[in-house]
Amino acid sequence: MPQQNASSSSPHVIEQIAIGDELLRGLVVDDNSAWLGREVASLGLEIAHRQVVADRIDDIVAAYRLAASRSTWVVVSGGLGPTVDDLTAEAAATFLGEPVALSSTALEQIGAWRAARAQLDKTAPASLQSLDEKQAWLPASADVLLNPVGTAPGFRIRSGDTTFVHFPGVPREYKKLAQLHFLAPLRDAVLSDGGSPPLSRTWKFFGLTESAVAEHVNALFGPGRQDDLTLHYRAHFPEIHLTIVTRSSDRVAALERHIMGDSRVRHRLFGEGETSFAGALLDTLIGRGETLAVAESCTGGLIGQLLTTVPGASRAFMGGVIAYDNAVKTALLDVPPTLLATHGAVSRECAEAMARGARARLGTTWAVAVTGIAGPGGGTADKPVGTIHFAVASAHDVHHRSVTLPFERDRNRLASAYGALDLLRRQLASPVQSPSPTP
C-alpha cells in the first residue's frame, strides 16, 4: 500500500522499548505499542524503532545504549511492578551509572493512591502494602511521573539528548501515563517547533477492499509520496479505515470532496472517527424513532452481539431469534415447512420469510435476516460454502440480496453479519425511502 510520509524532517526520533518475557513468549500481544504508533502518527510523527527485551538486566541495558545512540525520545514499558522479574528501574540506573534510591515522592504517591482507592472500594487496603516500597526505588536522578490509575509510578531519565519515559505495561495505566507524560509534551514540542497542529481525519468503509480505497485516493493525490500529507490504510476486517494526517486543511477538504464525489465510494462509507458500524446504524434508527429485530441462522447471534456491543442499543434494538435449526425458523419465525422443503433454508425465500416473521413477532419497524453456509462443511454444487442470503423487511416490502463469500468460517460469519446490517443501512440512506410507521 502507498504510504506517504509527512515527517521525514522531524527533529523527534521516537523509539519504543517493551520489556517482558511474556511478550517474547507470545503470552500477551503488545497492543500498547500499536496504540502508541497510531497516536504518534496522529501528531504527524512516526515511531522509528521498536525493541522487545527479555527480563534480563544486561539485555535491558544494551537496549538503552542502542536507543540512546539513535533516538531523542524512548518510551519504555513494563517491568515496573513489585515482583523479582521487574528489573527496569535497576537496569535504568545501571545504564546511567548511578544507584537506585528510595524516592519519597514515589512513596507518597503510592500511599495517596492506596488511600484514595480504599475510599472507593471498602475491601481495598488503605495503607502501604509490603511490596509497594519496591516500586519507589528508582534511579537517583529520575523524575517521578504520576500514575493516577495504579500503584506503580512512571519515571523519566535523561542521557545526553535522549529522554527516556517509563510506564507500566498494564494497558489502562500505560495509555493514561503515555497521554499525560509523553503525548502531551510531544504535542507541545511539535507545536512550538512548527506552528499549526496536524489535522487527522478517518473515514470508515465496508464493502470495498483496501486496494480499491487506495486506488481511489491515488487518483487524487498520485501514487507517490507527498511531502505535506501522510495516508494510513488500516484493515479491520471487514472494515477499511482511511486516515489522512496533514497540516493542510485544503488537502483534507479535497480528499473529502473526492470521496463524496464518487457514488461507488460514498455509498460504502459508513462513518468517521470513532463511529462503529453498528453504532452508526443504531444512531440513524434512534434519530428516526424506529426499531429493529434480527433473525439469524448462520450468524448464530453475531448480529445481535454487534448491535448490543453499543451502549444504549436498547433504544432501537429490540432483540430477535437465533434460528439455527430449521424447526426454530418455523416455530418462532413462522417460516412455512413447505417453503423450507421446496427452496431449502439457504434461499431467498427463506431469508425473506425470516425477516417478515421477525418483524411481525417483535413488532418492530425493521427486521434483518441472514441465512447461509459459513463452512467449512455444508456446501453443495448448487450452494457452495459462502452462499449467503440477506433480507430486510419493513411495513412496505422486503429487500433481498445474496453473495458468495470467499473466506473461512469466522470471516464468512462476520462478513455476513455486516452484510445483513449493510442492506438496511443502504436502504435507510436511500433518498426514496420514506419513514415507516411501527406496525
Added chain:
Amino acid sequence: MPQQNASSSSPHVIEQIAIGDELLRGLVVDDNSAWLGREVASLGLEIAHRQVVADRIDDIVAAYRLAASRSTWVVVSGGLGPTVDDLTAEAAATFLGEPVALSSTALEQIGAWRAARAQLDKTAPASLQSLDEKQAWLPASADVLLNPVGTAPGFRIRSGDTTFVHFPGVPREYKKLAQLHFLAPLRDAVLSDGGSPPLSRTWKFFGLTESAVAEHVNALFGPGRQDDLTLHYRAHFPEIHLTIVTRSSDRVAALERHIMGDSRVRHRLFGEGETSFAGALLDTLIGRGETLAVAESCTGGLIGQLLTTVPGASRAFMGGVIAYDNAVKTALLDVPPTLLATHGAVSRECAEAMARGARARLGTTWAVAVTGIAGPGGGTADKPVGTIHFAVASAHDVHHRSVTLPFERDRNRLASAYGALDLLRRQLASPVQSPSPTP
C-alpha cells in the same frame, strides 16, 4: 507471575526481526511474532530478542548487524513483496556485501505456484505477472525457501555462526514457511543436541484468576525457577491457560494429579490443548445426544455467537431468543408481565422464566438464560452495574446463580456468556445429574 526457565543453557539464541512501517504505525498488530514465541516455547526454547524495523535499508542493515553479533538464528518477516516498499532482499545483500541476483529457482517456484493456482481458480492468471520477477531477486548466496501457499518465496542466508531465515509477513504464509523452514529444523537440532523431545501440555480454566492458578501450581513446584520445566500462564479473558514444557513425563503427571486432586481447581478446568470452551460443552451434549437453546438479554446474542463459532454446532445447538427488550421476553419466552412488574427483568425469577420459556418454545433438552446489567448505564443501588442472573432449565428443574461482575461493558458481557454456559457445564459434570429425555 513466576516464570520458570528450562532453556538457559541452550546453544540456540533466537531473534526476531519484523520489518514494516505498518507495524510501527500500529496499523497491523504483529500476531506472527507472538505465535512464533509460543511455538518456540513448546520446543523448550525461547525468543531472546525482537526488533521491529521501518522500511528503510539503513535501519534493516543495522538490525541485521546487531542480530549477527548476538544470535544464532534470526527469523525475519516482511518486506518480501513486489512493491517499492519491499526492501528486505536488497538490505540482506547489502549486509552481506554482495549483489542481488535473479534466482532462477525462485522464478521457477513462482511460475509453478501461478500455474497450480490457475488450476484451482479459473479467474487467476496462469503465467508470471509483471511484478513477480522482483520477488526472485535475492542475495547472490541465498538459499531459496519454498512457499507452497503464496507467490513470494522465502530465503536463507548465513553470516558467521548466524543463520537468517526470511518469510513473508502475511500470517498464513508466515506460519507455513516458519513451520517448514525454521521450526522443523530447529526441532531436529534440539533433538540431536539433547535427546528426548520436550513434552508440552496445556490446561484451560474458567472461573479462576491467573494468581489462583499460579498459587496452586506453586504449592507443588515451589515459587522459584526449576531447571527441568517451564510454566506459562496465558490470560485469554475470561479463560486462563496453563502450559508446562518439560522433558520429564513425571513432572507432567505430577502436575496433572495436583490439578485433579483439588476439587476447587478441577471443577474450573474445562478442557486441554486446542479445546474451546463452547466446543467442550457442545462435545459433551453431542455425546449425550442432548440439545440446547439460549435466552439472552444483556449478552444480546453473544452466547449463540460463541456456540456457533464451533463447526458442527448444529448437532446440539438449536437456536434461541435474543430478548433484549422486555416485550420480547413476554412475546417469545412467555415471561409473565406480572413477573417483570414485580421482580424486574434483572432478577432470579426472570432468568428462570426465560430459561423455561426457551426450553419449551424450542423443545430442547436444556436451555440457558442470562439477564443482567452490563453497564456503563442502567445500574441502581439495589442492582449495580455488573449484576447478572443465570438460569439453566431441564425437564426436571431450573438452576439459578447470580454474580456481580467488576468489569466494563464488553468484559461483563463476555464473562456473562461464559457464566451462563458454565452453569450448564458444571451441571453436566455433576455425578448426580441423570440424562434428561428431550421433552
